[in-house]
Amino acid sequence: MAGLDLRALFGSNDRQLSADEAFTNRQGQWQTVAAALTEHLRHIAAPGFNVEDVEAPRRNVLVFYGVGGIGKSTLSRKLEAALAKTEQRPAQWGEPTWPDRPSILPVRIDLSRSVGTDFERVILTIRLALAELGRPLPAFDVALRRYWEHQHPGEPLEEYLRRGGLAARFGKALPQQMQSALSDVAQALLLPGTVGSVVGQVTGSLVRALRDRRQTVRALAGCTRLADLLEAEPDLDSLSYYPHLVAWELAQLPADEKIVPVILLDTFEDTGDRTHRDFERLLQRVVWLMPNAFFIVTGRSRLQWADEGIQGQLDWTGPAAWPGLAAHDNPVPRPSSGAALGRQILIGDFSREDCENYLTRRLTRDGQPLISEDLRSRIAGTLSDLTPEERHVLRAIALFDAFDLDLATRAAGLTHQAPALRLVERPFVLENPFGLWRYHLHARIRSMLRTVQDPTDDRWSPDDWAAAAERAFTALGRQWAAGSGRPLLVGCLRQGLPLARDFPLDLSWLTDAAFAYVSDSIWEPLVQPTHTGQAAGVHTAADALAELLNALARRQHEHRSRTVQRLSAVIDTGQLPDELHEMAVYYRAKAHRDLGRSEDSRHGMQYVADRGGRLAPRARRGLAHLARLAGDFPTALATADTLSWDGRHHRVRGDIWWPHGDMHQAAAAYETARTEAEEHGIAGERATSQAQRAFALAFMSPDQAADEIELAEQLLTGLVLRVTSATVRIAALIRDAGTTQDIEDRAELLRTEIGLAGVTVAEPILELALCFHYAVLGADHSVSASITRLNDLTRSGDYAYYVDIAHFMADLSLPADAPSRAQWLDGERPTRQRWRALVTTRRDRLHTAL
Structure with a gap:
């Protein structure tokens, strides 16, 4: 946006001007997308392009980043609509001029924590969008079917898609196409009809046929890594490599059926932080392994993939791998800049004064501000039109990632739900009917309430915030104690740990919840640390517990020696109460045993055994x-x-x-x-x-x-x-x-x-x-x-x-x-x-x- 005047944009006869267009240069952003996509289409159409080349640099990603609430999600939705339907593209954006235009298929995926998108859902969303081709993608579909039956035994894919809302969004063609792919492969292998639905037998026979280079599977034999992927353990790690099969299948389509997916990954900041990159690593594989797809990432921070300093945290790093993502941001690249186009675009860098200037002086009609003083007042302060009780509830729910009416009411210290009921009808409270807790506050509003000085007469003091945090924390503990199931336990830990850490609170129910968490050996990721590692920022028991549980969750994904280091750092802080200290010592002793350090393991085990704890x-x-x-x-x-x-x-x-x-x-x-x-x-x-x-x-x-x-x-x-x-x-x-x-x-x-x-x-x-x-x-x-x-x-x-x-x-x-x-x-x-x-x-x- 810096360096470009909005005069041209707002000099149009288009009277559908919306407030969020005032803060962002949508025309310039569209030109950036059109230029980058044009370059991408030329690249994948070049004779030397090979979809199976896993070493060539990648230029198939464009990033828009900026502060929360500036309109990145709106931009993502507008780009999806503009790419999907020409009539939804504003006239002033202009007609794209990409060469030999294939069919463009936009696929938008919201990665926000409140929506609950996991990696399985990402992969299923991409495949469901491609179902509009009306044909199976046999290499990918057989692998996905094998993965699903291994990871979700007894759970039909159709039911999962229906329950998660994906069937309603994309239709119900995927299960049929997957079954068709399986049957076609079984037929090519001359397997009995009754075997056609048994994925284990089909994939086993297919692997042997591929290894033997049989003519009956020549259509799939061109995918050089298919047999290896089918032989690998069908776990989440293997699933992250299956997009390679999607890319290969797309490359096999006839010229008149060619399609280029444009995958829009929104709210990318919720995939993790600069320390915990497990989800980000999986998503990066999707981008790298689908070089014929184009990715548009929107989030609060620029991608660090081109930084040399994160080598080892992700699979592909450095400027040689991601030449467009190196740290030479070009806030408003010119569409004609071709290969030199900057791929990390900062948006939303208006200051508060700039916003007021545009709202009052530059955006006018008949000499009067286009946006009235009343509307400007509402933009600057969301609290102004709420009742005192509603403002009280609003501040309380800002403490939660997601909430229900009970949590909102208890955190506010009220005895009746009416204010919460009125509040959830407001547009800044978003709803996810499939979430563990149904509601969540718009990220920009939540951030403002937690960080910006409250101008109202009934504003909360630090003690008020601390008391509300105690109430919210207690309410989460009540829900966990009264409920059951692993999702509720993990959800309460994910919300309770930050509250206890930020305010700071006694661990209370978190201790019992921590022992319940380790008892099942499932190890879901929990809260993200607020510091950079090695327990350097551990100042309270809640800090130490968060570090402990994160170390235990990550030990299944990293070398056991790293686990020993993490646990030793937490133990050395001295912040853990006795029971949780013993937990850290016990799991460090287990890691020592796995590393073959029996004497160290024996010392730790004896220490825990002698104390007679849990x-x-x-x-x-x-x-x-x-x-x-x-x-x-x-x-x-x-x-x-x-x-x-x-x-x-x-x-x-x-x-x-x-x-x-x-x-x-x-x-x-x-x-x-x-x-x-x-x-x-x-x-x-x-x-x-x-x-x-x-x-x-x-x-x-x-x-x-x-x-x-x-x-x-x-x-x-x-x-x-x-x-x-x-x-x-x-x-x-x-x-x-x-x-x-x-x-x-x-x-x-x-x-x-x-x-x-x-x-x-x-x-x-x-x-x-x-x-x-x-x-x-x-x-x-x-x-x-x-x-x-x-x-x-x-x-x-x-x-x-x-x-x-x-x-x-x-x-x-x-x-x-x-x-x-x-x-x-x-x-x-x-x-x-x-x-x-x-x-x-x-x-x-x-x-x-x-």
């Missing part, structure tokens, strides 16, 4: 695990006998029995542990116990193990448990031992993922699974190599008895200098016999099958 049973279980790691099975079993449900006593026993080769007893213990977890409603423990049961049965009964592995995968849906997920995949390797030719490739891929996650505890057991495979095959040389790797992996002394087990499998004598001094419960000989019997039984079974 986590003491888990800490005693941790000590039993550490004894087992050292091969001290009598101590481990004796400790297990002292544990109860809280200490996961049955799972601990299963962990003791399987190293002895007693898979019957181990599987039974794990089944009992799973049943107990179901009775207590602990999703994470249920999945972990089932994964261990599948692992034990994979050695003994491959057929039964197949069903158990499938159940474990279903129980992991919605959970982020890296070690447990690795256990399930190792169980699949053991199930297939001696049969398939790709076990080593699968093991190598899993080994890489384990290393990246820092869960070194899974490396020895993966090697043991390979050793079982080699022993079944009778591959003595491979067994010896595997034993050598096991020796290296267990050099610290933990799991050294795996070397013994490897010798037992292959019927080899233990060397005199064997590292293990395992104390087997019934002696070495029975243990050796059980392991050798597992190998010979598998070998006999395979020979019989031949």
Whole structure:
């Protein structure tokens, strides 16, 4: 807007002038969009453009950023309408002149926290918009169908779309197109008709056909990364790479059906902050992997993707990757500037005086201000036309991200809901009928109430704000205590933690909520810290609790050594009360164990166990695990006998029995542990116990193990448990031992993922699974190599008895200098016999099958 006069814009005969046009140069912004989109269309039409090139720089994103409330969302909606329908584009904007114009498909996605858009919804929105093509996108649709059935077992996609409002917005064509894609692929593979709806069998057959380069799938064989994506674990991380398949499908469309999506990502600031970029990382992948789509981002801050300093936080960073996003902002680029066009546009930089000047002097009709003094007064102060009680409620709801009538009334300290009922009818209170709480305040109004000096006579003092925050905090606690369900717990934490941190308040119900949060092992992201990291801004217990829960949530997405650093920083602040201090120590001890630092882990577990708090049973279980790691099975079993449900006593026993080769007893213990977890409603423990049961049965009964592995995968849906997920995949390797030719490739891929996650505890057991495979095959040389790797992996002394087990499998004598001094419960000989019997039984079974 700086450097451009609004005279031309407001010199039009168009009498549909709206107030928000006074603050923003829509014509200049449209010219910027038209110029950037023209350049994009030329780029993707050039002979050298390749949609599968994942290394070329990206110029397919345009950013409009500025302060809240300046009209960025309005701009996003206007651009969507102008790109969708020519008649909705103001005449003064002009006709775009892009070359060989294909069909432009605008897709607007609101990322605001109040709407509740998650990454799944982003992907579904893009695909639903493309449903207007009237044809399936087979590569993407098969992958998405596999993902959906894995992550949402028993939940039809149609019902999800209807409940979330997407079906009403886009129609109901997607499920039919996905089923059509699946059936077409099944037909191409000559699969029976009854298999056409079984996504697992179709994708498995498709991968093999792609690997074998069969002619029947030549239409999909051109997508070079399709087989890899279909083989990858169908989790959220894999989903973020599926847009590559959408881009490839769009590139295959006939010339007369070509379509270019223009994806408008609004309220981008709600995807995270400069420290927590998990959602932003997923969205960046969408932009990078869809180079033939054009993205228009609107938010409060410029994108930092071209900054060198964030390398490692996102997948692609630096000016070489994003040449248009480098820090050379051009607030009003000229449409003719071509490739040099700046792609980060600052809007809304009028000062308060500038606004008044335009409103009173420049925007006139017949010598009088176009916007009256009364209307100008309303723009400057939203509170002026509200009753005292409504103003009281308005200030109170400014404390919430989202609210309902009960929260609004209680936070205001009123005994009746009438003022809140009147207030939610105002245009600055927005409504989301699908949200956890139905209402939220317009971001600009909320920011003004929290930060700008209140000019009214009944303005609140700091003490008034603190009292309202206490009431709001208490009201959230009441709702959590009276309700149930994980969404309510997480929602109350996300709103309660900032209140306790900002005002500052006693933790009160947050302590119990924190323990409830960690009990399920789901690890949704919570509040964003207000500082830059390493607990530097931790001054209160609420600060420390927010840091603690964020560290626990992020540990499933980063190396365990980073988790240790985060937790140590929180512990060192000394701000956590005793119970939560023990929580931090316990989870740091778990991370130490995953890293193979047994002595550090033992010290932390003993500390928590000795204090007898809520986590003491888990800490005693941790000590039993550490004894087992050292091969001290009598101590481990004796400790297990002292544990109860809280200490996961049955799972601990299963962990003791399987190293002895007693898979019957181990599987039974794990089944009992799973049943107990179901009775207590602990999703994470249920999945972990089932994964261990599948692992034990994979050695003994491959057929039964197949069903158990499938159940474990279903129980992991919605959970982020890296070690447990690795256990399930190792169980699949053991199930297939001696049969398939790709076990080593699968093991190598899993080994890489384990290393990246820092869960070194899974490396020895993966090697043991390979050793079982080699022993079944009778591959003595491979067994010896595997034993050598096991020796290296267990050099610290933990799991050294795996070397013994490897010798037992292959019927080899233990060397005199064997590292293990395992104390087997019934002696070495029975243990050796059980392991050798597992190998010979598998070998006999395979020979019989031949």
